[in-house]
Amino acid sequence: MDFETRAIHVGQEPDPATGAVTTPIYQTSTYAQEAVGVHKGYDYARVANPTRTALEECLASLENAVFGHAFSSGLGAATTIMHLVNPGERLVCVNDVYGGMYRMFSEVYEPKGYFFDYVTPDEVSTNLAAHLDERTRMVWIESPTNPLLNVVDIRAAAAAAHAAGALLVVDNTFATPYLQRPLELGADLVMHSTTKYLGGHSDVLGGALVGRDETHPLFAKVRAAQAIGGAVPSPFECWLTHRGIRTLPWRVRAQTDNAKRVAEFLEAHRKVEAVHYPGLRSHHAYDVAKRQMSAPGAMLSFQIRGGRDAAVGVSNRLKLIIRATSLGGTESLIEHRQSVEGPDTLAPENLLRMSVGLEHPDDIVDDLDQALR
Numbered sequence: 001m002d003f004e005t006r007a008i009h010v011g012q013e014p015d016p017a018t019g020a021v022t023t024p025i026y027q028t029s030t031y032a033q034e035a036v037g038v039h040k041g042y043d044y045a046r047v048a049n050p051t052r053t054a055l056e057e058c059l060a061s062l063e064n065a066v067f068g069h070a071f072s073s074g075l076g077a078a079t080t081i082m083h084l085v086n087p088g089e090r091l092v093c094v095n096d097v098y099g100g101m102y103r104m105f106s107e108v109y110e111p112k113g114y115f116f117d118y119v120t121p122d123e124v125s126t127n128l129a130a131h132l133d134e135r136t137r138m139v140w141i142e143s144p145t146n147p148l149l150n151v152v153d154i155r156a157a158a159a160a161a162h163a164a165g166a167l168l169v170v171d172n173t174f175a176t177p178y179l180q181r182p183l184e185l186g187a188d189l190v191m192h193s194t195t196k197y198l199g200g201h202s203d204v205l206g207g208a209l210v211g212r213d214e215t216h217p218l219f220a221k222v223r224a225a226q227a228i229g230g231a232v233p234s235p236f237e238c239w240l241t242h243r244g245i246r247t248l249p250w251r252v253r254a255q256t257d258n259a260k261r262v263a264e265f266l267e268a269h270r271k272v273e274a275v276h277y278p279g280l281r282s283h284h285a286y287d288v289a290k291r292q293m294s295a296p297g298a299m300l301s302f303q304i305r306g307g308r309d310a311a312v313g314v315s316n317r318l319k320l321i322i323r324a325t326s327l328g329g330t331e332s333l334i335e336h337r338q339s340v341e342g343p344d345t346l347a348p349e350n351l352l353r354m355s356v357g358l359e360h361p362d363d364i365v366d367d368l369d370q371a372l373r
């Protein structure tokens, strides 16, 4: 079955009890046992819930993976990964990482004796081996990165990580499994904030961890860490996320078309200093993006001539595009990333990040045009 079909059917067999076409919301915390220890595969909802199982099967299938686990948020998934790392061990991380990850690493884990090194995206792609040693347990990357839309060569990163005995984790939130499947490029674990494109409607928080097969040493550990750590989504959140996934490929395809149009408009505009979008030939890793992604996606960022005030002014004049954090919904969102991330960010002061939505592209471009005037 192809991607579009799996997005609709995997995990969503009509309910055997009633024929319900949509997976029911099993709003229960516990399950009756026929006799002591005899049950139908479910004993307590933190460990498993049928609405969650349906979503998890679908998540795995979209990454061509065998196991998928759903979490209460992207950062809940990330915390669960950190249960697999011990104090004294090292993580090497792409420096242009999601701000929330950087805060988690620097404020929670560094003080406990975990070691982090931050490496530029180009250095991860071409020279990762030089940054790894025997204490390095994990390499953590995003591609494309947030908010600069840098692209990391996932295949090269996987080879270097494995040669040093480290695991490669890829945050695939920006690309989505429709455009990029890191497990096929050698990654060990894929993480998602399903809050973004997978949920797709700005109405639910969630996270996911997806891994290649049951023989991988991480399989049992991730499953145990999910049940023991407890950062699980409610049945309703699973249902909403699964509902969003049904239209994922169609949304991402149309949003990517809109983003290409916006990127070209911005690149030609005299008030725009730079556009960061992997679909533009001017992008530093255009060829790598072309090789590992089936299309460049719907996230982009751009820099306005005239510094911070000019960028904030453009954002404040927008009428249709909504000023809000987050991404991946049906509506276009824009954000002055430095205001969100604070002083540690790599985001330049004149940078705006945009999640291009499903509105008519003429309306999106018109709004940017009037705001840039």
Ligand SMILES: *Cc1c(COP(=O)(O)O)cnc(C)c1O
Pocket: 073, 074, 075, 076, 098, 100, 142, 146, 171, 173, 174, 192, 193, 194, 195, 196, 205, 206, 207
């Ligand atoms: C939003 C986001 C996260 C965090 O996910 P939450 O669902 O907000 O916890 C992690 N990585 C990336 C790239 C994100 O955009």
